[in-house]
Amino acid sequence: MANSERLDGRQDGSAFAELDRYRDKWREAPLGSDTDGRMFSSDLLAMSDEKLLAAWDAMAGRRYGGEIGWLGPLYFDTFRASHVLELGSGLGFDGIRFAEAGALWTFADIVPDNLDVIRRIACLKGLSDRVRFHLIDDDLSFSALPADYDVIWVFGSIHHVPFEIARKEALEALSHLKPAGRWMELVYPRERWLREGAPAFEEWGKLTDGERTPWAEWHDIEKVRRRLFPAPFRTVLDFEFCSHNYRWFDLQYASDRPFRLDDFDVDLLSRETVLSNASISLKAGARRTLKAQSFRCPAGLFAPAAELDLAGAIRGLQGDRAFLPGIAVDIDCTVDRGSVGFGLVDVAGAYLPGAETVVESGPDSRRVTLRATAGDLPSKLIIRNLRSGCRSAFTMRSAAVRIAG
Numbered sequence: 553m554a555n556s557e558r559l560d561g562r563q564d565g566s567a568f569a570e571l572d573r574y575r576d577k578w579r580e581a582p583l584g585s586d587t588d589g590r591m592f593s594s595d596l597l598a599m600s601d602e603k604l605l606a607a608w609d610a611m612a613g614r615r616y617g618g619e620i621g622w623l624g625p626l627y628f629d630t631f632r633a634s635h636v637l638e639l640g641s642g643l644g645f646d647g648i649r650f651a652e653a654g655a656l657w658t659f660a661d662i663v664p665d666n667l668d669v670i671r672r673i674a675c676l677k678g679l680s681d682r683v684r685f686h687l688i689d690d691d692l693s694f695s696a697l698p699a700d701y702d703v704i705w706v707f708g709s710i711h712h713v714p715f716e717i718a719r720k721e722a723l724e725a726l727s728h729l730k731p732a733g734r735w736m737e738l739v740y741p742r743e744r745w746l747r748e749g750a751p752a753f754e755e756w757g758k759l760t761d762g763e764r765t766p767w768a769e770w771h772d773i774e775k776v777r778r779r780l781f782p783a784p785f786r787t788v789l790d791f792e793f794c795s796h797n798y799r800w801f802d803l804q805y806a807s808d809r810p811f812r813l814d815d816f817d818v819d820l821l822s823r824e825t826v827l828s829n830a831s832i833s834l835k836a837g838a839r840r841t842l843k844a845q846s847f848r849c850p851a852g853l854f855a856p857a858a859e860l861d862l863a864g865a866i867r868g869l870q871g872d873r874a875f876l877p878g879i880a881v882d883i884d885c886t887v888d889r890g891s892v893g894f895g896l897v898d899v900a901g902a903y904l905p906g907a908e909t910v911v912e913s914g915p916d917s918r919r920v921t922l923r924a925t926a927g928d929l930p931s932k933l934i935i936r937n938l939r940s941g942c943r944s945a946f947t948m949r950s951a952a953v954r955i956a957g
């Protein structure tokens with residue numbers, strides 16, 4: 553498949569995900585919640601049926617009564633008689649619960665013993681005809697599965713492998729999702745990563761999921777969208793809970809056709825116009841320093857610091873194309889002090905609904921992506937101060953406009 557070869561950077565079409573080190577970690581699966589500890593699934597498999605069921609039920613009971621207990625009441629009705637594919641099912645607490653309530657659940661995991669535990673639990677609970685299993689191999693293929701899933705459920709799993717592996721896996725799984733199907737995912741937010749010292753992702757996994765964890769990576773909505781790109785999604789839910797420890801996304805695949813990567817002209821979608829420093833104009837009171845890349849906002853909440861004229865770049869991208877699905881503006885920046893808003897405005901200077909992203913100061917470089925649909929194209933990007941009593945400061949490394957689905 554030409555497109556996937558381009559995406560994974562290999563020309564021989566071979567699998568690039570070597571999952572053994574992740575498999576070795578995840579033979580020890582979480583017992584329902586982050587505070588409940590972990591257990592080797594082989595130890596659970598060594599138990600008698602009676603003991604296994606009692607142990608599993610006790611763990612499941614704590615999970616359903618804990619911080620994510622709301623998942624059941626929120627989704628029982630949505631999932632009844634629906635086909636759900638779960639990536640990274642662990643010991644199967646969510647899938648068994650929803651299968652008991654009428655869902656048809658496919659458990660997929662990289663660890664065979666984890667799947668064997670669920671297989672036994674499903675059998676003991678009389679659910680064997682409502683569930684199926686898929687062992688994810690290094691080729692990250694789901695081709696043995698049907699292509700008509702209503703939902704893909706990803707609960708704290710693929711953020712434990714590096715972004716490019718997770719992206720390849722997600723795109724493989726997406727070709728098994730129905731039009732208008734849902735992608736639901738629990739991730740760890742960036743706020744938690746910052747609070748815990750902004751460690752390398754190889755180190756962060758040890759803090760989030762125990763000493764043997766090789767990887768944990770923060771995600772926000774844009775990172776999840778980048779992982780799923782070019783499949784278009786609209787946001788149904790996006791919120792953090794438990795003191796910024798978790799973030800929940802419920803996204804709907806916004807197309808009436810099944811997703812096929814080969815249907816997309818990836819070269820066209822990745823074409824962009826890079827905006828130069830020259831196209832950034834300063835607003836009154838703002839200051840630019842350090843080779844024209846660092847900015848200090850004027851005093852006052854909401855005071856604009858700089859604006860980028862987008863009209864020319866958008867015209868350039870449009871060329872003589874009859875249809876422009878929409879555009880995205882990507883900005884790589886660091887906010888050094890305070891809070892900064894990056895927002896799109898229309899020709900009349902009015903902010904486009906939902907098109908402002910607020911970035912708080914922090915040590916890491918951020919990629920901010922702002923989107924606009926064809927019917928609502930912006931004329932400018934405005935950057936403004938959003939911290940009261942502070943002249944926020946930021947550094948912009950690049951800005952570019954591209955076509956987006």
Ligand SMILES: C[S@@+](CC[C@H](N)C(=O)[O-])C[C@H]1O[C@@H](n2cnc3c(N)ncnc32)[C@H](O)[C@@H]1O
Nearest residue numbers: 578639640641642661662663707708709710713
């Ligand atoms: C933190 S546990 C979460 C398990 C379960 N979803 C839960 O909430 O209890 C991570 C699970 O994801 C699986 N996993 C790790 N990397 C994966 C990947 N790239 N694809 C699918 N599953 C993966 C692990 O084997 C493990 O079962």
